[in-house]
Amino acid sequence: MPRQSSSYGGGGTTAFRSVSSLFGGAVHHVARIASRSPIEMVVVVLILSSFCYFYLFNLARTSDIFSGTVTRLYPTSVFASPSDTTFTQLDRGADLTNGLHHHAVKIQLKQMAISDPKQQALDPQIIQQFQHLIKNEIHVPDNTKKQFNVQDLCYHQQDDHCFFENDKTDSSVVLSYAFNATGAYRQHLADLWEHKVATLAPGDLVSLSNTGHQENVFSWLFVVVRNVFLRIKELLDMADNVDIMVILAGYLMMIATFASLFINMRSMGSRYTLATAVIFNGFVSFMLALVTVHALNVDVYPVVLAEAIPFLTVTIGFERSIKLTKRVFQLSKETPIAKQDIHKTVVRAVDSVAASITRDCLMEIVVLTIGAKSGISGLREFCFLSALLLAYDFIAMFTWYTAILTLKLELTRIRAINGSSATVVKKGGAVKNTGYVRRTVVKVLDVSDNEDGKTDNFIIGRLKLLMIAGFIGMHVFKLCSTFQSTNPQVNTTEPSVASILQQLLQQHQSSKQNTLPLIIEVFPPLPFHVAESVRKSIVPEAISQPLSTLFSTAAIYIQHPAISKLLFVALFVSIFLNTYLFKVVRQPKQSEEKQTVAAPAPAAIAPVAAAVPAEKAVTVTKTEAPVVPSDVVRSIDECLSLVKTPEALNDEEVISLVQKGKLAPYALERTLGDFTRAVRVRRSLISRASVTKTLEQSLLPIENYQYEKVFGACCENVIGYMPLPLGIAGPMIIDGIDVHIPMATTEGCLVASAARGCKAINQGGGATTIVTNDMMARGPCLSFPNISQAGECKRWVEHEGNAILTEAFNSTSRFARLQKLKVALAGRLAFVRFSTATGDAMGMNMISKGCEKALSVMQEYFPDMQIISLSGNYCTDKKPAAINWIEGRGKSVVAEAVIPGETVQKVLKTTVVAMCELNINKNLIGSAMAGSVGGFNAQAANLLTAIYLAAGQDPAQNVESSNCITLMEPANNGQDLRISCTMPSIEVGTVGGGTILPPQQAVLDMLGVRGPHPTNPGDNARRLARIICAAVMAGELSLCAALAAGHLVQAHMAHNRANATPAPTPIPGSCIKS
Template sequence: MASLLPKHSGTTAFKSISAMVGKGIHRAAKLSSRNPIEMIAGILIISSFSYFYLFNLARNSDIFSGTATRLYPAFVYADKDAAQFQPLIRSELPGSQDAVKIQLKQIAISSNDKEKNIIDPTTLSNILRFQRTIEHTLLDDHVGQFGYNALCFKDAQGQCFSQSLSSIFDEDILATKDVKKAINNHPELAQSIFGGLDLNASTASSILLSFAFNGSTSYREQLSSLWEQKVSTLSSGDLISLSNSGHQEDVFTWAFIISRNIIFRIKELIEMADNIDIIVILAGYVMMVTTFISLYMNMRSMGSRYTLATAVLVNGFFSFMFALLTVNALGVDVYPVVLAEAIPFLAVTIGFERHFKLTKRVFEFSKETPLTKQEIRKTIVRAVDSVSLPIARDCIMEITVLALGAKSGISGLREFCLLSAILLAYDFIIMFTWYTAVLALKLELLRIREINATIKGSSTGTGYIRSTVVKAFSDSTTTTTNNNNLKTDETLIGRVKLLMIVGFVAMQLFKVCTTFQGTAGPQVSVMEPGVRNVLQKLLEQHRTSNDSQLPLLIEVFPPLPFRVASGLQKTFVPNTIRKPLDYLLDTYAVYIQHPVISKWISVALCVSLFLNTYLFKVAKQPAKVPDLQQEQKTTPTPQPQQVMKKPLNEKKPHCSAVNGAIRSLEECMSLIQTPESLSDEEVIGLVQKGKMASYALEKVLGDLERAVGIRRALVSRASMTKTLESSLLPFYNYHYEKVMGACCENVIGYMPIPVGVAGPMNIDGDMIHIPMATTEGCLIASTARGCKAINAGGGATTILTADGMTRGPCVEFPSIIRAAACKRFIEEEGREIVTEAFNSTSRFARLRKLKVALAGKLVFIRFSTTTGDAMGMNMISKGCEKALSILTEHFPDMQIVSLSGNYCTDKKPAAINWIEGRGKSVVAEAVIPGHVVEKVLKTSVSALVELNISKNLIGSAMAGSVGGFNAHAANILTAVYLATGQDPAQNVESSNCITLMKAINDNQDLHISCSMPSIEVGTIGGGTILPP
């Protein structure tokens, strides 16, 4: 037993370590599958940090040699008593009031031909002409007209500082007989202006023009920058500017130089290496390519063409970047040659078996149940748990072996093993985080596609796709109510936005987006003769100026490069075409080379491609699944003309669809219990023979749409015109199950009506659109114009003065004595009894008011009731029936004449509705400013007031109108009723309206009010249940 204890202890320790590793992987996989988008975005941001850092390291290596190095401005400072300048860095600059500030800008002119002498009268004349142009005629219309004379640094006599050809040569340099003599007369100045000057031979390779600007204020610094930009883009036939792209090498030239350097380096290595080495490395690259191809083929066999294989490669690339970053942090130098030799063997030895194994297990688990019924995150976590420990064990063993190789101390092998071990560790971590999130996203997209394939018409609704995607990425514990769905949507969007903002701010704080704009780059050398002599001359000029008691600060900018044209170049493209193309290409070059813009353009492109390919196109492409419509319906719905001539069920041999004959009446009667076996013509014959009721077709056939089609044929053949069967009145694809027994009987189709919208209109502070269904032209346009006028005055204000739907039954008594007794009972002691009986019939209906009237022996009782959100006619009718039954117990001699005695009054003009109200009683008012009346309504306040009095009030009174003191209230109200599923017949009493207008604010503005005491509407029940 004692001998077994160490073994048991080791096993226990191993199990505890395995459990700890497995628990950590489980948590990582759970987090990744729960928040796939956040995990992917987080790894991408971290990878961006690594990329920027590694690029800063790589651009200083020999692979980038040959590319242009950007120079940054240099600062020199001279105290008031100093004899020479001393260099400064930007952080040591004095305050704006402590020194005289000068900006030194130079133009370097050279020739394409290095052996050509630039001291040529023609060339010097062209340069002098160019100098005069930039000194005297350079303007900028955006800021104002200015030139070098207005911006330059001036001496005590007000003369601009200039060190250029004009200081040596006359105006007409071509007239100078002896150029050599002119240069020898100013030897010191010539040494500053001409580069590579040989006084004896009068030869030079370049010319440096110097201009000093007064930088005392930020505004002047801005103007000098504009001047520099203008000069850098100045077009001249003799001089060519090389700085149009902002001092940076053209991106294509830069890429060409890198490619050239790599090719030359490979060529050198091949010449130095043995044949065996070349064969081994070449074989390694071939094996690496074969590994990539095998990866794509394996992933394709599991149903993923490119995405998962590409994700695995990206996983490896991220691991490689992180490994390089870690190795560099450890102080180990990994040379490009070592990397070039190691990369293929890393790809082959490490391989992608782990990713393939995890992917295969995920897809195996996902096929156990339909994707539409499973929780993706649980599937991912189960798959990870099943493979995590074997993969972890293999990785640990490989890392241990590589770590031993890194301890060997052999140059080359040490770096390779250390890099491989770290890369393998990062690959393991990213696989169970980033790649796991990609797998979760992939399964979610597959589930969306299956859902869209199984739901009819769902692939055409972008709103459904969006809600499904949001649901897929939300927490499974979220409920399915509308409010919670909206909350989940907002939470997801907020999390993604917050993550993007944090990432962007962090990148800006750590300045990782300034790859090509580092402030610690090389600066202009102030020790060059052309710069040193100019600085000394500026210092001497400053000593004689009025500000000599102040120190001098000079900012030396990099020179603007120009080249002398080597001659006329032949071109076959006209200038009218070439110039716009050159401008377009120059603009493209500026933005594509910008370090920040180019990176964000690339990121935006990748994100756009991903979203378009997978979140929209994939979701809209249904998979190949069985046609569910055939399972739901035995037979397809036929066309009217064709279906009547052939049976629906073509499978039965005795059906007329087989032999084209209609069976006898007795045979059809025997099949009436199985209507699907009868053809449409046979059903029509049964109805015509009186064996089946036309109104009961839906109930007998069970197929609502088929019943409508057969009824159309019956009506058409029995009518005079016989056109309904081939009529354009639609009847396919409608929700007849919502209609039957609720909205319409003997249905033969449905009538589409155009629906428009007016507004939005400001009603009680809410902007509300007004839907209107109408066939009357200009109705919605005029309504919208009224909304615009009311909105201009601050909107409309409404109040609800009363709410009570009414029903007025009629009862009769043997004598007026009994009728009066009933009236008194209802109004006094029996009121509570009637109310209790009425309220017992509904949870929503509540009796508010009773009005009783006598007409001889007849008693009319008007029940006024609140009905909640429903219009409430059926609800209140049940209450009235119950109340009358209670009255019958107290008055046995009472006889009920009608449950509705037109004392309501419903769908008829009546003064009682106008006076007492019915439904919702509403008053609305608005104030329209006078200028709005004139501009929008094209009239005046006084004219409108006069029109309203004469027409709507006096004119309606002359006509004996009841509730018609308005222009056309019924027009708008009926259109709204049709659009919102209300009862259009109730527009009779609902349109009761009196419109009043009055001039206010010294007759400048218009006050308008509308009082409508009997609006009968509801938001539930009736036509509101019908879907579009």
């Protein structure tokens, strides 16, 4: 028998499969949120992307990436050992935290270059004011109690003064400051100080690193375009031919990747929207990755970024988005789009591809992380950025893009309902009549899977991994250097710089730290010009002035405290209004048609709409109103032609089709595609066929119920639902935990009585419970030709056949585990009782499946055996039987509590002696006189059935589940009362059956036992059985006390007759006052 593939896809190692399985659940929940609220998700992503865009835009404007200087200088590090008289230049990107460099004294040399482009003499007063400003008025870091200035951060000389050098000429001045950068924190403070100086507000001097603040946006854009063009030209002149070929190949592959995306999306029926959404998905991920990289203080240089973009596009690609899109469209074609629940379709598609997509992303991120660990400058930043981009792209795919797919299907559904079918380009249709070259290109770029996408194509994923690994290998072995920036560094051999370095070296060698090496990092000078030198505009004033005024006015209004809040509120009002309008549009449009004269009907039928009173009408869950007016009934033939589009039929026409035998009344849900409408139509049919014809106008509720949960699982031919009052007794302390007991009942006084029992038990410390057995049973009836073969079968089952049948039985489920086999003979008939643990399920279906498998194996050993019935009443299910009382069935539970004597007198209004005497005479002797089997109790079925109805259990199983013996005896020298309830056959489950219905699930949630237990299968069902047994004990205690005190009849007469005149005062010991 072939092995079935895992639900989370094959391929890859076990570790990757387990991790992808872990991510699968998270992806499912995220996709469910995105598909349920697509507009909200799109708006959130757009707002987030806007913040990222403006953050990066401002970062670019305040940096020197697009500055007027074409060539960007990088810092230079020099090194000198204690015995050296000159410095040695270190390679750029060298690790200064390891080896000898780690213990060196580190100094950062910061420089400010002040000049006048007109070559005029500088005013000394301006220079002095500037020096005073940067020395005394710049403090770092911000928003902290302890701040530092130049005096705190500088490198101190022997006379404890800061090192400072001033290189003057007539038209320029270079100010040099040496900072003590020994330690990461001091380096960080020095960098903050330099950034503050570079971004100083304009005054007499203007920082050229901050010119973006003085120029308007259009002037800045002109400068950017010019500088980028010059920068590209300079890089081409400096680059090797191999590097140019690699970059050119990357851009060509990027163009091919974009072309492949549009071609594949077009083949699936989307011309531009989905492909544009995928590109925007990648753009948002790219911006988020850049923001994260900047927040982590990782420098990604512009040259590296420009060279990385094509390789990022090619390696990450769009195959995952195409795969998800294709799967969504495949599932959307399984049923008519007008009948679909778009949310469920999208979530199903995501679940089917999430594992494989997660696996591929994780493997690629691992490879890129390995590359990020390399020490190669440029490659390290590229791999780090790529790994982050992959992670963000993965998240955005199942949030933003999933929401876009949901909106796409919703719009398609609206067109289908309104009768305008969307034009879908079939596979190959877009290139059917084009030239050979175009067909070849499209075929090459098409990444569609074979066999309708049923086989996962691993070749693309493996090829991309090889491309990434090969690309990293090329840089590791230095076959090319595309990501290694060739920008020049600060020239330390210039006389002005060299003299400063020599002074610092001499001072270091004469200091107390002269035994340590010295490392000096020389930074390029920050350019400053006099204010007049930057006050010129590239754009003509006739154009720039009106635009500048417009943007300035807009900025004023946006920054206004009141107007900005109003705009913010207006934005969210617009968002929610659009959301509401979109949901309204999703409802089918009622087309105005000419009223056609209906064919003569055999009998006049009252309209369905008139059957429901207006004050009781509730909004229908799916289809609010039929397309045609409800008072127009067309001919049978015309209605039959519209059966495949039930939205076009009104309820009266559906009723006429059923009455004529053209539709089956039990199949209305499948035919109409609307569960609430099907229930309403069926109720009208039943009402008109009944004697009283009152059901259609009755108070039996129909609206606001999730019938899709009922269909095919809990009930058939549904005509509504029956509400029951739900009461709560307690809380009651059960095994040290406070538990509220839910009870669905129409018997007055029952909940109040149980509440009194809970109160009495709590005053004694609560109830203690144990589970002694957990085995569901099924007993098939087998027939043999004679008693000899029947006896041989009994012997075989009890000896060597036990292991064989156990193995066969256990193979049918991962939860079902055969615990015991018991065989009984009646002539040539054999009854085999299979007792099995069934996890958190009640287990009848599970054990029946296992029995069928075990019996098929048994027939191989006994060919003459005949299976009379899978259930031979030897189980026994839903019938009183001594075997359930003796052997147990389901959960066997015992509960116990000790009630203080004072509580018995004050709360229960009786005595310990009276309680014990009543229990013996009533529950034990009385039941024995009646020949009861398992009925040695006062009202176990009352409490158990009420909880069964509330918790979604099978109420018919109260027959055997109510088996209970209640025992009472004096405790603590006769002062207190000890009570226990033994229930050997409580049949409950927390999965399957009625537990799938939302109200019942809410009750199980309240008890903390909903669904399967996450770690120990069966614990939730056993906990529910413990709660039931303890609640039964509370009911037994309260009822027996009422009987012993003689209050039972009085309490029921006062509280079970709603129309009776209420008693003037509560009866002592009644269910109202305890």
